[in-house]
Amino acid sequence: MTYTVTAPITDVLDQIMASIPLFKPELLLIGGFIATIVSALFVGKRLRNFTFAVYLLTILITIYFLQAQLPTVATGFSGMWMIDPLSTYARIIIATGGGIIGLFIQQRHKLGNNGDVYSILLAAILGMNVLCNSSNWILAFIGIETVSIASYVLVGYFSQNKAQAEAAMKYALFGSVCAAVMLYGLSLIYGLTGSLDFQSPEQLQGLMVAPEPILTIALLFVFVGIGFKLSFVPFHVWSPDVYEGAPTAITAFLSTIPKIGALILFTRLYTAWSSTAFYFSDLTTSFILFVSITSMLVGNLAALRQKNIKRLMAYSSIGHTGFLLMAVFAYQANYPYLLFYIMAYVLMNLATFIFIDALEERTGSTALSAYAGLGRKMPILFTSLTVLAVSLVGLPPTIGFIGKLLVFTAVFDTYQMADEGAVLFLLIVGALTAVISLFYYFRIPFYAFLKNNESPDIVSSDSKILVWLGYVLTACVILLGLFPSILLNLITS
Amino acid sequence: MISITHFLVVSAIIFCIGLYAVLAKRNAIMILVGIELMINAAILNFVAFSRYDKINYGGQVFALFAIVLAAAAVAVGLAIILNVYKYYKTIDPSNINELRD
Numbered sequence: 154m155t156y157t158v159t160a161p162i163t164d165v166l167d168q169i170m171a172s173i174p175l176f177k178p179e180l181l182l183i184g185g186f187i188a189t190i191v192s193a194l195f196v197g198k199r200l201r202n203f204t205f206a207v208y209l210l211t212i213l214i215t216i217y218f219l220q221a222q223l224p225t226v227a228t229g230f231s232g233m234w235m236i237d238p239l240s241t242y243a244r245i246i247i248a249t250g251g252g253i254i255g256l257f258i259q260q261r262h263k264l265g266n267n268g269d270v271y272s273i274l275l276a277a278i279l280g281m282n283v284l285c286n287s288s289n290w291i292l293a294f295i296g297i298e299t300v301s302i303a304s305y306v307l308v309g310y311f312s313q314n315k316a317q318a319e320a321a322m323k324y325a326l327f328g329s330v331c332a333a334v335m336l337y338g339l340s341l342i343y344g345l346t347g348s349l350d351f352q353s354p355e356q357l358q359g360l361m362v363a364p365e366p367i368l369t370i371a372l373l374f375v376f377v378g379i380g381f382k383l384s385f386v387p388f389h390v391w392s393p394d395v396y397e398g399a400p401t402a403i404t405a406f407l408s409t410i411p412k413i414g415a416l417i418l419f420t421r422l423y424t425a426w427s428s429t430a431f432y433f434s435d436l437t438t439s440f441i442l443f444v445s446i447t448s449m450l451v452g453n454l455a456a457l458r459q460k461n462i463k464r465l466m467a468y469s470s471i472g473h474t475g476f477l478l479m480a481v482f483a484y485q486a487n488y489p490y491l492l493f494y495i496m497a498y499v500l501m502n503l504a505t506f507i508f509i510d511a512l513e514e515r516t517g518s519t520a521l522s523a524y525a526g527l528g529r530k531m532p533i534l535f536t537s538l539t540v541l542a543v544s545l546v547g548l549p550p551t552i553g554f555i556g557k558l559l560v561f562t563a564v565f566d567t568y569q570m571a572d573e574g575a576v577l578f579l580l581i582v583g584a585l586t587a588v589i590s591l592f593y594y595f596r597i598p599f600y601a602f603l604k605n606n607e608s609p610d611i612v613s614s615d616s617k618i619l620v621w622l623g624y625v626l627t628a629c630v631i632l633l634g635l636f637p638s639i640l641l642n643l644i645t646s
Numbered sequence: 647m648i649s650i651t652h653f654l655v656v657s658a659i660i661f662c663i664g665l666y667a668v669l670a671k672r673n674a675i676m677i678l679v680g681i682e683l684m685i686n687a688a689i690l691n692f693v694a695f696s697r698y699d700k701i702n703y704g705g706q707v708f709a710l711f712a713i714v715l716a717a718a719a720v721a722v723g724l725a726i727i728l729n730v731y732k733y734y735k736t737i738d739p740s741n742i743n744e745l746r747d
Contacts, residue, residue: 291704306722309725312729316744318729318730318734319730321726322739333681334684337684337691340692340705341691349704394745398744
């Protein structure tokens with residue numbers, strides 16, 4: 154905050170008025186949020202898909218405003234709100250992913266009046282936008298809590314059985330505890346520095362002179378809250394249960410877009426805090442190294458013994474989070490590979506969950522053994538799923554390979570500059586866990602094509618749109634793997 | 647004379663009581679109460695520290711927002727616990743374990 158109490162109120166008002174154009178996409182999301190609530194209340198009973206139409210319209214106009222904002226680098230609202238290409242690209246990915254998730258929910262949950270779910274989705278997207286655009290702890294906390302509360306509601310919204318109710322409860326309780334711990338850490342940081350902006354010189358100076366024990370507690374408490382949203386080790390324990398228990402459309406949401414917002418926030422935090430030669434920078438750097446290595450190891454090793462495909466994807470996404478943290482670690486003011494990996498991750502996960510859901514609808518199960526012998530019945534679907542598995546491992550010719558290659562190159566450059574053993578270890582673990590992941594991802598085609606099942610019972614399904622969307626996303630995975638320059642030129646231009 | 651240390655000690659004690667209520671976990675409602683205590687400990691900290699930040703009052707503003715967010719989270723949490731009770735007829739987290747490895 155740059156103004157003081159001596160500034161006349163008219164100046165402050167002028168500044169706020171001048172900042173409103175920077176807030177346009179978010180204002181639109183707020184408008185859409187209210188419009189979807191009203192439409193679910195009054196129109197939803199007569200016109201079933203009207204609320205979904207309002208939702209999709211809001212998303213499309215938001216994306217339009219966001220791409221108009223692409224070249225902007227600005228701050229507004231007394232430094233509380235900042236816009237740069239990194240945040241704008243991230244918000245476009247979030248909005249696009251939100252649109253796909255909306256379609257997913259609309260196709261899968263047709264019974265009853267479900268209009269409210271779209272307003273909750275819009276609230277979640279708004280929270281993620283706030284996370285992308287701020288370096289102020291107040292806004293960061295509001296963003297994290299908005300996304301969290303919306304996610305609790307989403308997990309519990311469709312609950313029709315014991316598992317879904319339990320998943321919602323575990324998620325809500327664990328998330329609230331993490332938020333409370335983070336808030337306490339933030340209060341300590343505020344006390345130590347007197348500033349709430351983590352990029353401001355006052356905060357950095359305050360952190361430099363702060364006593365080490367209390368600083369360690371404060372920083373670790375703050376990382377607890379971010380760790381919950383990113384679900385890295387050791388704050389990952391909720392994610393397998395919640396991913397398994399939640400409806401698949403919601404699992405697809407949880408595993409992809411909330412992570413983007415938290416990751417952008419963590420990237421900004423890491424770049425601001427790791428650049429000095431003081432104790433808190435060392436702590437931040439060693440924390441991210443430790444967490445990245447353990448997340449990759451725990452996620453990929455635990456995935457090996459999973460029998461449920463949604464649980465397997467939960468552990469795989471923990472592993473991918475470790476890899477994303479590796480990308481954050483190597484982040485040096487240029488963002489293409491970070492955004493590229495985020496995009497690849499979102500694309501692969503959304504497509505995989507669409508196919509998992511299609512199979513769940515046809516076989517009534519998410520157990521891997523239920524896929525036995527289905528490869529001959531649904532060859533195209535399982536070929537696509539195999540392509541996605543190849544991409545998730547990170548083998549050519551897919552987008553996952555290019556993403557991993559870019560991150561490895563960036564980390565290797567860092568290693569050559571710093572020449573630290575820990576960075577080399579990070580690289581080795583990254584490569585090793587990619588090999589480990591081969592074993593569990595390839596159990597999908599193994600069950601589908603090589604195991605025999607005399608009479609697999611499949612129910613036919615009429616939701617063709619989703620499966621086709623899955624095929625389109627799979628085609629993108631291959632296409633962008635063969636021609637990554639399409640995406641890279643777009644990001645770097 | 648009450649100094650900032652007193653506030654910090656009280657808030658640390660409240661935080662620890664809240665954390666104990668969460669870790670002891672016999673009843674989901676008690677966990678929510680524990681969470682509420684932890685959040686209030688942090689809010690107390692914010693308001694106490696804000697005395698030394700007389701220009702912006704960042705801590706006071708943060709405290710207000712934290713109160714609102716905590717209320718929203720607890721409202722959602724209670725609704726979810728009610729839903730769990732419908733299926734399990736208990737809200738003891740140690741008995742609610744359909745999902746596990």
